[in-house]
Amino acid sequence: MKLSSFGPANRIARSEETHPLTWRLRDDGQPVWLDEYRQKNGYGAARKALTEMAQADIVQNVKDAGLKGRGGAGFPTGVKWGLMPADESLSIRYLLCNADEMEPNTWKDRLLMEQLPHLLIEGMIISARALKAYRGYIFLRGEYVDAARNLNRAIDEAKAAGLLGTNILGSGFDFELFVHTGAGRYICGEETALINSLEGRRATPRAKPPFPASVGVWGKPTCVNNVETLCGVPSIIGNGVDWYRALARPGSDDMGTKLMGFSGKVKNPGIWELPFGITARELFEDYAGGMKDGYTLKCWQPGGAGTGFLLPEHLEAQMYAGGIGKVGTRMGTGLALAVDHTVNMVSLLRNMEEFFARESCGWCTPCRDGLPWSVKTLRALERRQGSREDLDILLRLVDFLGPGKTFCAHAPGAVEPLGSAIKYFRDEFEAGIAQAGKTPLQPA
Amino acid sequence: MNTLIKTDRFVLSEAERSAIEHEIHHYEDPRAASIEALKIVQQARGWVPDGACDAISEILGIPASDVEGVATFYSQIFRVPVGRHIIRVCDSMTCYIGGHEAVLDGIRQQIGIESGQTTADGRFTLIPVCCLGNCDKAPALMIDDDTFGDIQPDGVAALLEAYP
Numbered sequence: 001m002k003l004s005s006f007g008p009a010n011r012i013a014r015s016e017e018t019h020p021l022t023w024r025l026r027d028d029g030q031p032v033w034l035d036e037y038r039q040k041n042g043y044g045a046a047r048k049a050l051t052e053m054a055q056a057d058i059v060q061n062v063k064d065a066g067l068k069g070r071g072g073a074g075f076p077t078g079v080k081w082g083l084m085p086a087d088e089s090l091s092i093r094y095l096l097c098n099a100d101e102m103e104p105n106t107w108k109d110r111l112l113m114e115q116l117p118h119l120l121i122e123g124m125i126i127s128a129r130a131l132k133a134y135r136g137y138i139f140l141r142g143e144y145v146d147a148a149r150n151l152n153r154a155i156d157e158a159k160a161a162g163l164l165g166t167n168i169l170g171s172g173f174d175f176e177l178f179v180h181t182g183a184g185r186y187i188c189g190e191e192t193a194l195i196n197s198l199e200g201r202r203a204t205p206r207a208k209p210p211f212p213a214s215v216g217v218w219g220k221p222t223c224v225n226n227v228e229t230l231c232g233v234p235s236i237i238g239n240g241v242d243w244y245r246a247l248a249r250p251g252s253d254d255m256g257t258k259l260m261g262f263s264g265k266v267k268n269p270g271i272w273e274l275p276f277g278i279t280a281r282e283l284f285e286d287y288a289g290g291m292k293d294g295y296t297l298k299c300w301q302p303g304g305a306g307t308g309f310l311l312p313e314h315l316e317a318q319m320y321a322g323g324i325g326k327v328g329t330r331m332g333t334g335l336a337l338a339v340d341h342t343v344n345m346v347s348l349l350r351n352m353e354e355f356f357a358r359e360s361c362g363w364c365t366p367c368r369d370g371l372p373w374s375v376k377t378l379r380a381l382e383r384r385q386g387s388r389e390d391l392d393i394l395l396r397l398v399d400f401l402g403p404g405k406t407f408c409a410h411a412p413g414a415v416e417p418l419g420s421a422i423k424y425f426r427d428e429f430e431a432g433i434a435q436a437g438k439t440p441l442q443p444a
Numbered sequence: 445m446n447t448l449i450k451t452d453r454f455v456l457s458e459a460e461r462s463a464i465e466h467e468i469h470h471y472e473d474p475r476a477a478s479i480e481a482l483k484i485v486q487q488a489r490g491w492v493p494d495g496a497c498d499a500i501s502e503i504l505g506i507p508a509s510d511v512e513g514v515a516t517f518y519s520q521i522f523r524v525p526v527g528r529h530i531i532r533v534c535d536s537m538t539c540y541i542g543g544h545e546a547v548l549d550g551i552r553q554q555i556g557i558e559s560g561q562t563t564a565d566g567r568f569t570l571i572p573v574c575c576l577g578n579c580d581k582a583p584a585l586m587i588d589d590d591t592f593g594d595i596q597p598d599g600v601a602a603l604l605e606a607y608p
């Protein structure tokens with residue numbers, strides 16, 4: 001059976017030195033089970049971390065390596081780990097893996113979990129040791145049935161081999177791991193909403209502070225890390241900080257490698273493990289092969305629905321947080337989307353805001369009321385029945401729903417592409433305003 | 445005297461009850477099993493009848509209104525009867541660019557239902573779903589647990605064929 005994640009990442013040349021996340025992938029796209037994973041140096045880093053390293057040294061290594069969260073926000077992982085309380089009496093701690101991959105145009109964690117389930121388990125064992133967590137949960141979206149099956153089989157293999165459970169590898173460290181599958185709703189990927197969902201509640205975000213490191217799941221110190229982030233930990237421990245810091249291209253402030261991609265009407269859509277700092281043009285032309293014949297690139301998004309649109313001239317930007325920041329948006333997940341010349345921006349934004357409006361948890365007013373308003377306005381513009389004020393209404397929503405005005409990052413993520421689309425393609429939005437002298441049609 | 449008519453007296457099967465009780469042990473607090481409990485009921489019956497919320501609340505020791513609140517929040521918990529097969533069409537912007545609206549048209553022509561509807565013969569229910577993580581093969585959809593990519597509107601008929 002072919003896994004959905006089988007693709008270009010399996011086919012490019014890879015090596016242990018340059019592709020720490022994906023070098024173990026099989027050419028046939030089948031999962032790498034325990035025996036093969038061990039033959040490929042699997043669990044060597046876990047052995048080193050548990051039997052040779054002090055807990056604080058693991059944290060320091062991850063800090064020094066410059067590993068940042070790969071879920072889209074890019075918060076330094078070591079710093080997040082350092083927020084866990086020093087008080088030893090708080091002995092019940094949790095490590096949660098955010099595997100609720102639902103960001104539109106994001107299909108990287110799926111690849112890791114379907115094909116390299118033991119890499120995630122090894123990353124979680126090492127991270128749990130660093131965080132002194134006794135139990136971990138992989139919060140997996142329910143639709144990833146292949147990933148759930150493969151992770152559960154890998155967990156069973158690891159348990160049978162003494163890699164999970166009590167006294168792991170004779171180190172005295174105990175850690176148990178469960179797969180928890182969700183039941184839909186994009187908002188579960190927000191880390192405090194994820195905690196509520198894991199507790200069996202509605203997935204509404206929590207107020208911060210307190211941060212999960214102090215008060216997380218069931219009130220206990222909790223760390224939530226993305227799948228790809230956790231999968232990056234074993235190679236840092238195994239190969240060392242200096243090796244990791246040398247992976248990225250010159251000019252990049254971000255360290256290591258990242259699963260990056262390009263989709264849309266490109267010749268060779270896919271994901272590849274690439275060093276931070278490569279230009280978006282290399283990703284677009286050398287890996288994705290440029291646009292399909294008959295299509296031209298109109299604009300692109302660097303990393304998911306919540307990132308802004310950029311123009312073809314911005315392809316010179318380097319793929320790292322600061323590089324994409326320089327041209328006006330965020331790198332997000334690093335899985336880019338090509339928008340071709342046949343796509344109308346009003347219709348595309350209507351599709352995107354329908355998604356964001358549907359997936360709003362409804363907890364805070366700007367998001368709950370503002371997003372459906374944007375959908376209504378965009379639908380009117382799409383039908384060329386917009387009113388003269390509609391553009392102002394959209395721009396005001398971009399402001400009202402922006403960073404710092406809502407409970408979580410859902411609404412700011414929803415309006416970032418909207419604001420940039422109006423900035424670069426204002427004429428397409430203005431074309432939706434009903435012409436003077438014509439009677440606007442009534443909304444359907 | 446007014447009598448409250450309960451049309452669906454609901455009793456959990458032994459298998460459902462033991463599966464739910466097994467789940468409780470994975471968590472510090474029984475409430476955490478509420479979503480899984482709803483999924484267990486749904487797996488057995490296709491959907492979650494009202495009475496299931498009461499029955500689950502008794503096992504977990506939490507108010508039925510909390511279970512109901514969870515059941516209505518999550519999009520993959522069905523609170524009305526659905527078809528034997530669930531078609532989930534990815535409506536991400538990547539699949540929009542890939543032509544998912546034409547795929548929805550193809551499904552409509554084939555089985556005559558819109559998003560959110562169930563065919564009269566109870567065979568299919570059609571719902572939208574968040575990005576299925578199959579973006580290099582857009583447009584994508586799932587039928588039950590099977591994921592498909594590079595869907596052509598005129599290929600829909602052949603796909604549905606395999607789900608009687």
